[in-house]
Amino acid sequence: MRGAGADRPRSAARGWTRMAMATRWTESGAMRRAIAVLLLVALAQWETHSAEAAGQEAGAIIVLDSSFTTQDSFGASTKLQAASNSVLGSIDRVPGLKVGLVAFGHRKARTCSDFELLKATASAVNEDFLRIMGRLKPQGPAPVAQALDFAARTPGILEGRSTLILIASGPDTCQADPCAIAQLLGKERKLRIDVVALSSGQETRMNALKCVAARTGGTFTVVDDESGLDAALTASLSAAATRAAIGSFNTRVESGGWSTEATPAMGAMDGGAEVTSFVPTTTGGPSSAVSLSAVLTDTGPQLVSGITWRIFAAKDEAPDEAARPVATLTEPEPSIMLPEGDYLVNVAYGRAHETRRISVKAGTALAERFILNAGGLRLRAVTANGEEIPPKSVAFTIQSDERDALDERQTVIEKAPVDTIIRLNAGIYHVVSVYGDANAVVESDVSVEAGKLTEASVNHKAARITFRLVQQKGGEALADTVWRIYSPTGQLVKQTAGALPTHILAAGSYTVEAERGGERYTGSVEVKEDGQQFVELIIPQ
Numbered sequence: 001m002r003g004a005g006a007d008r009p010r011s012a013a014r015g016w017t018r019m020a021m022a023t024r025w026t027e028s029g030a031m032r033r034a035i036a037v038l039l040l041v042a043l044a045q046w047e048t049h050s051a052e053a054a055g056q057e058a059g060a061i062i063v064l065d066s067s068f069t070t071q072d073s074f075g076a077s078t079k080l081q082a083a084s085n086s087v088l089g090s091i092d093r094v095p096g097l098k099v100g101l102v103a104f105g106h107r108k109a110r111t112c113s114d115f116e117l118l119k120a121t122a123s124a125v126n127e128d129f130l131r132i133m134g135r136l137k138p139q140g141p142a143p144v145a146q147a148l149d150f151a152a153r154t155p156g157i158l159e160g161r162s163t164l165i166l167i168a169s170g171p172d173t174c175q176a177d178p179c180a181i182a183q184l185l186g187k188e189r190k191l192r193i194d195v196v197a198l199s200s201g202q203e204t205r206m207n208a209l210k211c212v213a214a215r216t217g218g219t220f221t222v223v224d225d226e227s228g229l230d231a232a233l234t235a236s237l238s239a240a241a242t243r244a245a246i247g248s249f250n251t252r253v254e255s256g257g258w259s260t261e262a263t264p265a266m267g268a269m270d271g272g273a274e275v276t277s278f279v280p281t282t283t284g285g286p287s288s289a290v291s292l293s294a295v296l297t298d299t300g301p302q303l304v305s306g307i308t309w310r311i312f313a314a315k316d317e318a319p320d321e322a323a324r325p326v327a328t329l330t331e332p333e334p335s336i337m338l339p340e341g342d343y344l345v346n347v348a349y350g351r352a353h354e355t356r357r358i359s360v361k362a363g364t365a366l367a368e369r370f371i372l373n374a375g376g377l378r379l380r381a382v383t384a385n386g387e388e389i390p391p392k393s394v395a396f397t398i399q400s401d402e403r404d405a406l407d408e409r410q411t412v413i414e415k416a417p418v419d420t421i422i423r424l425n426a427g428i429y430h431v432v433s434v435y436g437d438a439n440a441v442v443e444s445d446v447s448v449e450a451g452k453l454t455e456a457s458v459n460h461k462a463a464r465i466t467f468r469l470v471q472q473k474g475g476e477a478l479a480d481t482v483w484r485i486y487s488p489t490g491q492l493v494k495q496t497a498g499a500l501p502t503h504i505l506a507a508g509s510y511t512v513e514a515e516r517g518g519e520r521y522t523g524s525v526e527v528k529e530d531g532q533q534f535v536e537l538i539i540p541q
Contacts, residue, residue, distance in 0.1 A: 059097070059100055059121030059122075059156035059157060059158075059162060059244070060097060060098070060100070060164070060165060060237065060240035060241075061099070061100045061102055061121070061151040061152075061154060061156075061157060061162070061163075061164050061165070062087055062091070062099060062100070062101050062102070062167065062233075063102045063104070063151050063164055063165065063166045063167070064083055064084070064087060064102065064103045064104070064136075064167050065079075065080075065083070065105065065144070065166075065167055065168045065169045065170075066104060066106035066136050066137070066138055066139070067104065067105025067140060067142035067169065067170075067173070068105065068109075068138050068140060068141065068142075069138070069142065069169040069170045070083065070105075070138045070169045070198075071138040074225075074226070075225050075226050076226075077226075078138075079169050079198045080136060080137075082198075082229060083198065083229065084136060085226070086167075086226065086233050087101065087167070087233070088130070089230065090230065090233045090234050090237055091119075094234075094237045094241045097237060097240060097241040097244060098122060098156055099237065100119050100120050100121040100154060100156060101117075101118045101119040102115060102117050102118065102150060102154070103115070103116055103118050103136060104116070104142065104144070104146075104147040105138065105139060105140045105141060105142050106136050106137060106138070106139055106140075107139055107140070108140050109139050109140045110140060110141075111140055111141075112140075112141055112143040112146065112174035112175075112176075113143065114140050114141075114143065115143060115146060115147040115150050115151075117150075117151075117154055118132050120154065121156030121157070122155065122156060141173040141174050142168070142169070142172055142174065143172065143173075143174040143176065144166070144168060144171065144172035144174075144176070144178045144209070144212075145172050145174070145176035145180070145181040146176060146181075148164060148166065148178060148182065148185065148193065148212070151164050152185050152189060152191055157189075157191070159191075160189075160190040160191075161244050162192075162240075162243075162244065163192045163193070163194060163236070163239070163240035163243055163244075164191060164192070164193045164194070165193075165194045165196065165233065165236045165237070165240065166194070166195045166212065167196045167229075168195060168196070168198065168206075168209055169198045170205050171205055171206070171208035171209060178208075178209065178211075178212050179208075179212060179215060182211065182212040182213075182215045182216050183215040183216075185216065186215050186216035186217065191216060192216050192217050192218045192240075193212050193213055193216040193218045194213060194219045194221075194236040194239070194240075195209050195212050195213045195219070195220045195221070196221050196223060196229065196232045196233060196236065197209060197220065197221065197222045198223060198229070199223060199224035206222060210406075210408070214411070219235075219236065219239075220406070222406065286339065286340050286362030286363065287338060287339050287362070288337070288338060288360050288361060288362060288363060288364055288365055288366060289335055289336070289337055289366070290335065290336055290337075290338050290358070290360060290365075290366045290368065291335045291365070291366070291367045292309055292333065292335075292336075292345065292347070292368050292370070293333045293367075293368075293369050294307055294347050294349065294354075294369070294370040294371075295369065295370070295371055295372065296371075296372055296373070296374050296450060297373065297450045297451035299451075300451045302332070303332055303349060303372075304332045304333075305332055306332075306349055306423075307330065307331075307332045307347060307349055308328070308329075308347070308348045308349075309327075309328065309330070309331075309334060309345065309346070310325070310327070310328050310329075310345070310346045310347075310348075311325075311326040311327045311329075311336070311344070311345050312324060312325055312326060312343060312344040312345075312346075313326050313341060313342070313343055313344075314342040314343055326338070326343065338360045339360070340362040341359075341360055342357060342358070342359050342360075343357070343358050343359075343360065344356070344358075345357075345358055345370075349372055349423055350374075350422065350423025350424070351413065351422065351423055351424050351425070352372050352373075352374030352423045352424055353372070353425070354370050354371070354372050354373070356368070356370065372425070372450075373425060373426050373450045374423055374425050374426060374448075374450060374451075375423075375424065375449050375450050375451060375452050375453065375454060376421040376422065376423055376424070376448070376452070376453040376454065377398075377421070377422045377429070377446065377448050377453075377454050377456065378419060378420065378421050378422070378454070378455050378456070379396045379416060379417075379419070379431065379433075379456050379457075379458070380418065380419055380455070380456070380457045380458070381394040381396075381418065381433055381435060381457070381458045381460060382457060382459055382460070383462075383530045384459060384460070384461045384507075384529040384530035385531075389435060389460065391418035391419065393504075394418060394433060394434065394435050394460075395415055395433070395434045396413075396415070396416040396417075396418065396432070396433055396434075397411060397413070397414050397415070397416065397431070397432045397434075398411075398412045398413040398416050398422070398424075398430075398431055399411050399412060399430040399431070399432065400412060400429070400430065401428040401429060401430055409430055412429065416431075421453065424448050425448075426449055426450040428445055428446070428447050428448075429445070429446050429447075429448060430443065430444075430445055430446075431443070431444055431445075431446050431458075433458040433460070435462055435504055436462065436464075436503060436505075437494075437503060437504070438485070438504060438505050438506075439493050439494070439505060440460050440462035440504050440505065440506045441506070442458050442459075444458070460506075461506065461529040462504050462505060462506045462507060462527070462529070462530075463504070463505065463527050463529065463530055463531050463533050464502060464503075464504050464532045464533070465502065465503055465504070465505050465525070465527060465533050465534075465535055466500055466501070466502045466532070466533070466535070467483050467496075467500070467501050467502075467512065467514070468499065468500055468534070468535070468537070469481045469499075469516060469521065469537050469539065470536055470537070470538055470539070471538070471539050471541075472538065472541075473536070473538055474536075475538075477499040477500050478499060478516060478539075479498070480516060480517075481497065481498065481499060481514050481515065481516045482495070482496075482497045482514070482515040482516070483495065483497065483498075483501055483512065483513070483514055484512070484513040484515070485503075485505070485510050485511075485512055485513075486510060486511040486512075486513070487508075487510065488508070488510075488511075493505070493510065505527045506527070507527050507528060507529040508526075508527055509524065509526055510525050510526075511523075511524055512524065512525055512535060512537065514537050519539075521537050521539060521540075522537075523537045
């Protein structure tokens, strides 16, 4: 294992022990996407805490970059002109969604407090608004973080139901951290932020905004022409309309299928949220009994707990319309009377799920057995000498095996529980284990096999290091000291402060710098693969 920072071990086998291997499992992406779209819109109509019930309408805010960099060319026009045209063309395109607009960087050349509400969510697109849009000119820096915070506090932005859509030409240029602001807005206000990045040929500049979307469950899309911009903005507005109706029920359509985030509405999750059953009252028309059951594998036993069933009415004559919700059931083997017709039945078991179309014929009983093709994954972490690492000291992230067009993996579970069985669809997953708060990171691909429990244990070769600056050997540690730890390549691994800071570092060689009272002192340290070490820097006399 190499020393620090970006020099992370990425071997698929290093540091890991595994049990129960499996072959790659795939599914029909086209069918999943079609079903996901139907369910997504249907669930929007089904949310009990709807906007009408709450007495308020949740809106969305487009946060438009009008800073100096938007004067760059973008197809046949400038970035700002293209973005303005797209906003005007899309702002009333999604029925039922109130859209507002915040612009930044358009009035003053040398200030980081230039952001303005140009259109409130409750106001209409009128001549005054069109006149304002026509007068927008790129002027100053880009206070992205402050503009997002400002937009989140405008009228019509409701907790858990609203979306901010950032159209940006580049990162924040006002020495603020939009990622921190995004994390705060996502955690405290439960807002989602989609980022539409206007390509400049320097994509690394735009990567600084990926975390804005990632930390709020939003999407990050890079566009390089006006048609791509229109498509991305329309998609974000459509998703915002769904979220405005369904609140914090966070379902997302993904490339190649659909996945469901851990939300109370889904139920049957590890750590289990409660689900309230809704069973319809059948009409006087012809009906039939439908019995449902689920198994992990074709030859496995029937599941007897932790199951959630959702039934939707399918419409062949209008496939783009929402599938009407019919029932939610939490019994492991429910039986329900359904009128004649076609239905979509979704079963969820933890993070594993399956959806199937069924046809009910009058007078003919129907029994449907769902094979989830799912297994379990249990994660543990140990030190180099085999001692268990406390769960609070290690963090696991489970990601998809596949990468998207931006070479990014989709996060399946962030902060996955330690030593707990996690239910997943069979397949290959990429697992990242972080020990401590510095660079002790191990990554590996892990296979989950249907009907089996895969136990993965990561072996972290790292030690706990305590630093102290003293005037003589064995002397008292001096307070008000800033510490910087560098890898052999000169990359900053960790910066901290205090008399006795303690951090966990991956085994390897480091340079340590202590700064106090304007003076700097350096030393080197060789971190072992385990245990506790003390590093003492002595001030030269």
